[in-house]
Amino acid sequence: MTSIATLGSHCSLQVLKGAKDEGLKTILVCEKKREKLYKRFPFIDELIIVDSFKEVLDQKCQSILEQNNAVLIPHGTLIAQMSSEEIESIKTPIFGNKWILRWESDRGMKEKLMREANLPMPEPVSSPKDIKNLVIVKRQGAAGGKGYFMAANEKDYNTKRDQLISEGIISKDETLYIQEYAAGVLAYLQFFYSPLKEELEFFGADQRHESDIEGLARIPSEQQLKSAKVPSFNVIGNSPLVLRESLLEQVYEMGENFVEAAKRMVSPGMNGPFCIEGVYDENAKFKSFEFSARIVAGSNIYMDGSPYYSLLYNEQMSMGKRIAREVKTAAETNQLDKVTT
Ligand code: AMP
Numbered sequence: 001m002t003s004i005a006t007l008g009s010h011c012s013l014q015v016l017k018g019a020k021d022e023g024l025k026t027i028l029v030c031e032k033k034r035e036k037l038y039k040r041f042p043f044i045d046e047l048i049i050v051d052s053f054k055e056v057l058d059q060k061c062q063s064i065l066e067q068n069n070a071v072l073i074p075h076g077t078l079i080a081q082m083s084s085e086e087i088e089s090i091k092t093p094i095f096g097n098k099w100i101l102r103w104e105s106d107r108g109m110k111e112k113l114m115r116e117a118n119l120p121m122p123e124p125v126s127s128p129k130d131i132k133n134l135v136i137v138k139r140q141g142a143a144g145g146k147g148y149f150m151a152a153n154e155k156d157y158n159t160k161r162d163q164l165i166s167e168g169i170i171s172k173d174e175t176l177y178i179q180e181y182a183a184g185v186l187a188y189l190q191f192f193y194s195p196l197k198e199e200l201e202f203f204g205a206d207q208r209h210e211s212d213i214e215g216l217a218r219i220p221s222e223q224q225l226k227s228a229k230v231p232s233f234n235v236i237g238n239s240p241l242v243l244r245e246s247l248l249e250q251v252y253e254m255g256e257n258f259v260e261a262a263k264r265m266v267s268p269g270m271n272g273p274f275c276i277e278g279v280y281d282e283n284a285k286f287k288s289f290e291f292s293a294r295i296v297a298g299s300n301i302y303m304d305g306s307p308y309y310s311l312l313y314n315e316q317m318s319m320g321k322r323i324a325r326e327v328k329t330a331a332e333t334n335q336l337d338k339v340t341t
Contacts, residue, residue: 003070005029014300015320017320018324019321020043022327023328027070029048029053031049031051070093072095073295073323076294087102096272097262097270101293116261117261120286122179124177131157133152135178136233138177139176140177146232147169157178164230184281186279187286188238188275188296190204190205190296191258195272196330200255202251203306203308204299206241207298208298212234240302242307274292274293
């Protein structure tokens with residue numbers, strides 16, 4: 001029997017509940033400190049208790065997963081806590097394409113794939129001295145927006161960078177990525193590409209709530225001006241968003257383009273869940289600043305199904321359940337190699 005395994009964080013509850021609903025065995029790689037939390041959920045069949053998630057690389061953990069015919073579902077925590085080399089060395093079959101996760105973590109590769117997909121993007125700024133308009137300065141990897149900052153010019157950049165270094169939030173030798181700031185309505189577009197059906201599905205959209213940048217809007221400008229604190233973009237939670245129906249055509253087009261580009265650049269392509277993240281401007285034109293090449297935590301808001309999936313499925317379908325359905329169908333038809341790497 002096939003089982004579904006994931007790391008205890010990010011969207012693991014949704015992933016394992018969906019797997020259980022599909023009749024698959026569920027395994028959670030769980031840090032000791034979170035054992036009490038995860039034991040509350042009866043749909044988790046087995047906990048592999050570890051001191052650190054890195055133990056998933058150890059023989060002991062991998063052999064338990066192998067004995068259970070486990071498919072490992074990657075999510076943001078895996079990417080945040082492990083290097084691309086470590087992820088690629090995992091022997092357990094990983095759902096989707098583990099090779100594309102490197103393209104998500106590396107800013108240069110990320111930009112290359114987004115250009116190949118023809119996604120409209122805010123311009124990157126190659127050096128602080130070239131900052132002409134408002135920019136956002138980012139760290140490498142899935143840092144969740146922590147330590148990001150905005151800058152209006154080179155001086156502003158240097159002051160804020162130095163401040164964050166002195167506060168220990170970023171390190172001195174860290175390469176930062178500078179990008180034109182795109183103003184508008186944030187939208188995180190979540191998709192699923194089925195390698196079995198060779199079909200793209202639009203699952204839903206969400207918005208992220210980030211601290212303490214959002215808190216700024218609650219403070220009168222007089223106090224804002226007096227504050228020397230550099231606001232951060234640390235994700236705290238997500239809320240649902242439905243788009244104007246007239247925007248959907250372009251949403252599918254961007255998703256299709258991304259899937260096609262990934263097929264050309266990173267075999268076997270963008271299989272499974274992914275997310276295109278960006279901003280709609282005043283003309284409803286989308287600018288994409290980021291993608292995630294795996295399930296995003298924003299899908300947690302649709303554990304009972306999303307508005308768009310209720311149009312495609314006559315049942316409650318979460319992203320976790322959709323993943324499990326693909327694994328189950330692949331296992332039943334001897335095609336697990338098509339859905340895993
Ligand atoms: P990211 O790690 O790229 O997803 O960025 C984290 C957060 O920073 C996003 O959720 C946005 O709120 C903000 N952000 C990132 N890039 C831009 C941009 N180019 N323009 C405006 N906001 C951005």
